[in-house]
Amino acid sequence: MNQIFRNTALRVSCDQCPLRVLPHFREFSQPELDFVSSFKTAELVAEPGTVLLAEGMHNAHLYTILSGWAFRYKTLPDGRRQVLNYMLPGDLIGLQGTVMGELDHSVEALTPLILCIFQRDRLNELFVNYPSLAFDVTWLASHEERMLDDHLLSVGRRSALERAAYLIAFLYKRALAVGLVSDGRARLPITQNLVADTLGLSIVHTNKTLRRLVTLGLIRWQGRACEVLDIEALVDVAGWEQAPEKKRPFI
Amino acid sequence: MNQIFRNTALRVSCDQCPLRVLPHFREFSQPELDFVSSFKTAELVAEPGTVLLAEGMHNAHLYTILSGWAFRYKTLPDGRRQVLNYMLPGDLIGLQGTVMGELDHSVEALTPLILCIFQRDRLNELFVNYPSLAFDVTWLASHEERMLDDHLLSVGRRSALERAAYLIAFLYKRALAVGLVSDGRARLPITQNLVADTLGLSIVHTNKTLRRLVTLGLIRWQGRACEVLDIEALVDVAGWEQAPEKKRPFI
DNA sequence: CGGCGGCTTGAGAAAGATCAAACGCTGTGG
């Protein structure tokens, strides 16, 4: 359990990266692809529950998720936990630690995970020689900031029901973008405990709130996962005005 | 009221930027300085209450605060408002809009403001020719992300009293870093309405909570401002474990 | 002088937390 398996050999070449063909991601030039291929040193497989990065680490790695779900969180000294965001395929993990020297949040695998490991100390080279990729890194940081803005608005100003609807709609949209939704049905691999720590609510109240969404026919809950039944209605309950997502970069 | 005055001429040359001498900011090389000087097109003066950037804008400007305070916020369709963060001298405004094409939050002046205006469309040039500055931009985005992480933890998991203490301690530390604290006393230019919208509380409850901090002798409230009396105690009440701030960049 | 924005206070209502207990599934060990 909670083990990390490291592969020195590249299993998936960046040229044939399965993410690259998704319409959600921008296209790369060959020189960019070549650099990213050399930037990637290995792949890593992690089990659910593995803590990939821990608060306070100084030499955190830099990863991109190739497949699976993870989440980012912080805790107070007495153990209260706040989930900050979820990471899906194409998301960069550990940028804060790489750019600012120290990490102040933790990252845990939610499902089995495959990660691309990058050479943290060559980020400088990326900035010097591949300005377009450097811009992408900044884009990704801005994108994370935007998601946090939304979460903060949600936790600060939405009611429990609205918050729950927003979170599930948000995760659905993200899953959709990376092709994890088949025939309109997505299975979001979250527990109610995690939802509670994301929404800033207690587990009990989270359960009662989710139950209301179930009764309304918007979601279904089964086996540590949430199935979305009516995304439109969820967005509506949340009062969420989303900007349409354009093509995004990833490294 | 709420007017913007634009000066075509540079009043303060970047070489003699008053922020540059603060120990809080990293030193720049001459070529960097020269570029930033050319990147800056003008200065702008704004009155308190001026909305510098509004949600949904497509051609948002890119600014750095030279002096004064501003805040960033989002609103729900029915008007509920959440303050996301505060911006002080040295902070970049409008990066999200510049990098991602569209802005999804608003920015308002809290005090009289002096801003440096940058040529948004030359950001590309910055990335191509000044990788060290590009890295700084990414650093700033990561820094914003880190502050948001903290705010989210606060709003999601701290009690009203802890939240209030955290916010005031946070603002004090930020003011301190840019030299706005004289003999241990800082005057934070916030209203209780704004505090409420930052903490995700009602005005009434915010008032009662702040009153408790006043009674405890940690702060004083007078004339649309908060005076910090005991920063250590505030940090303690908040249960805030802060990483020591290192030197930071700015553009 | 009057209006307005910001602060303050009390009282009752509502949302959400805590406590307590139980159910069902899964994996493990006898």
Place this chain on the structure above:
DNA sequence: CCACAGCGTTTGATCTTTCTCAAGCCGCCG
């Protein structure tokens, strides 16, 4: 194969925090 432990989910009862409503105060500015 069954007993059991552990985790995730569910539900009811009660307690606490926070919200809403209502009103009054103060200082500033037109």
